[in-house]
Amino acid sequence: MFNRSFSLSSKSYLPGVWSNFNSVRSTSLSIPFKPTKDYILNKTAGSKPPSLKKLSNKIKYQSPEGLDEIFKLSYNYLENNAKKIYDKLESTSDLKTRENLLIQAEINNPEVQYNFQYSNKLENNPNLIDYEQPIYRYLGKKHWESYSQMLLMQRLETLHVIPDTMPTLDPKAEVNVRFPFSTGLNLWIEPGDTLSSNTTSMEPSIKIQEYDLIDTTKQLYTILIVNPDNVDIENDSYYTSLNYALTNIKLSYNDNIVDARKFTNLKQNLLVDYQPPVPEKNAGQQRFSTWVFRQKDIMNNENILSKYANKFKSNFNIRKFAEYNNLEAIGAHVWRSEWDSNVANVRNIYGMPQGRVFTRERF
Amino acid sequence: MSKVFVRFKRTQPATAAILHAQKMATQLSVITASRKAPRLLKLRPEDLIRHQTVTKAWSLFQAEERAEQEAQLRNQYQSTLDAVELLQKISPRLYKSVTTPDNNITVFPRGGLRTPTEYPPTIVWRYQIKPN
Numbered sequence: 001m002f003n004r005s006f007s008l009s010s011k012s013y014l015p016g017v018w019s020n021f022n023s024v025r026s027t028s029l030s031i032p033f034k035p036t037k038d039y040i041l042n043k044t045a046g047s048k049p050p051s052l053k054k055l056s057n058k059i060k061y062q063s064p065e066g067l068d069e070i071f072k073l074s075y076n077y078l079e080n081n082a083k084k085i086y087d088k089l090e091s092t093s094d095l096k097t098r099e100n101l102l103i104q105a106e107i108n109n110p111e112v113q114y115n116f117q118y119s120n121k122l123e124n125n126p127n128l129i130d131y132e133q134p135i136y137r138y139l140g141k142k143h144w145e146s147y148s149q150m151l152l153m154q155r156l157e158t159l160h161v162i163p164d165t166m167p168t169l170d171p172k173a174e175v176n177v178r179f180p181f182s183t184g185l186n187l188w189i190e191p192g193d194t195l196s197s198n199t200t201s202m203e204p205s206i207k208i209q210e211y212d213l214i215d216t217t218k219q220l221y222t223i224l225i226v227n228p229d230n231v232d233i234e235n236d237s238y239y240t241s242l243n244y245a246l247t248n249i250k251l252s253y254n255d256n257i258v259d260a261r262k263f264t265n266l267k268q269n270l271l272v273d274y275q276p277p278v279p280e281k282n283a284g285q286q287r288f289s290t291w292v293f294r295q296k297d298i299m300n301n302e303n304i305l306s307k308y309a310n311k312f313k314s315n316f317n318i319r320k321f322a323e324y325n326n327l328e329a330i331g332a333h334v335w336r337s338e339w340d341s342n343v344a345n346v347r348n349i350y351g352m353p354q355g356r357v358f359t360r361e362r363f
Numbered sequence: 364m365s366k367v368f369v370r371f372k373r374t375q376p377a378t379a380a381i382l383h384a385q386k387m388a389t390q391l392s393v394i395t396a397s398r399k400a401p402r403l404l405k406l407r408p409e410d411l412i413r414h415q416t417v418t419k420a421w422s423l424f425q426a427e428e429r430a431e432q433e434a435q436l437r438n439q440y441q442s443t444l445d446a447v448e449l450l451q452k453i454s455p456r457l458y459k460s461v462t463t464p465d466n467n468i469t470v471f472p473r474g475g476l477r478t479p480t481e482y483p484p485t486i487v488w489r490y491q492i493k494p495n
Binding site: 036039040043049050051052061063064067070071073074075077078081108110113114117118 | 404406407408409410412413414415416417419420421423424
């Protein structure tokens with residue numbers, strides 16, 4: 001039945017919806033490594049997968065029986081479906097509908113699936129995973145939601161970053177943080193990690209991956225790193241300090257790592273310079289939460305600084321700041337710091353005063 | 364009087380079955396979960412993608428067929444309804460005879476004529492039928 005229907009439908013099949021790489025179709029929708037592409041699409045009898053390198057493994061390996069024939073039928077059937085969706089796309093002008101149709105047309109393309117499943121999604125190579133393409137954004141979002149997003153929300157909630165900083169978060173963009181390699185940790189850190197003061201001694205680079213359909217030419221972002229755990233002895237409480245603030249940052253879908261290269265205009269982009277975590281002895285762990293916001297319009301940093309500069313260090317209210325500047329929180333991240341033997345060194349480098357040592361009894 | 368010692372056939376106690384089951388359970392619990400689970404398909408990435416493509420195509424094809432069949436059934440049901448409504452307008456007497464359940468059970472065909480369906484009836488044979 002399957003065969004009969006396929007052979008009937010193949011009469012109306014026009015080759016090349018998935019293999020016609022004209023100027024419109026992105027090359028990221030095909031497998032760039034030719035032997036792999038050939039093996040997947042036009043496997044000949046007896047050929048072995050190019051991912052097998054050793055001859056003995058090649059001899060041992062048997063690809064499933066009858067898969068070649070049925071794959072060709074399936075590919076034609078799916079490509080034919082995609083052709084219908086592309087035809088529908090021509091008569092659609094609504095951007096959201098177009099995006100959905102583009103996802104539907106490519107989601108069953110084996111080349112797209114191969115590129116996405118077997119390459120790095122975080123540090124993506126635009127030749128393989130091009131987040132400009134709606135399909136890769138869709139797959140990326142699903143992949144993010146399947147684990148990292150849940151992990152992030154769990155960490156934010158169990159560490160009470162929400163509601164201690166912002167009231168809540170509706171995550172829309174994936175935020176990842178890493179510190180420069182020279183400080184010793186060459187990793188994208190997991191939300192909630194406790195990091196040494198040496199690692200966090202220089203400003204982090206922050207990767208903000210947008211999955212939604214937005215106008216990347218206009219959209220601006222604000223990034224804040226706040227510490228809500230500064231000891232406030234006078235009031236027997238804690239206060240929030242602003243440790244890093246970047247504004248008016250422009251990102252694209254693929255080039256979205258925010259580091260010194262991204263903010264060339266210091267006046268416009270750098271609101272508060274990086275203040276590294278220097279927790280005091282016996283004051284416990286401090287949560288450094290990174291918040292990423294979408295801006296409604298461009299922010300005037302001079303104005304903000306002249307009004308609120310004195311509040312940034314001693315008593316920063318992130319909720320009021322976001323409300324005043326029309327900021328929409330789209331992503332967050334958190335790491336923890338505590339006192340270690342290197343804190344004094346970091347204080348020296350940044351010219352900070354000596355830290356206090358807390359004891360069980362107050363004098 | 365001499366004591367006669369009789370040796371009986373050794374029989375298993377009643378709890379033996381329970382003990383056996385317990386032993387099986389212990390043995391199973393010792394085996395790791397990965398050994399109990401069915402083996403994964405050992406495919407290279409390329410073949411796995413091809414396998415996924417085929418599976419996807421098959422599921423889509425089936426969904427298409429299912430949708431087609433459902434649409435057909437819906438249409439058939441709708442046209443039956445339309446016909447009955449029309450009948451109500453044209454001839455209320457016929458409409459009444461059609462919509463009231465038929466209690467006139469005949470001996471042949473046994474239980475009266477049945478609407479042809481794709482599946483056999485749930486009551487296969489009516490034993491208690493007597494002619495009116």
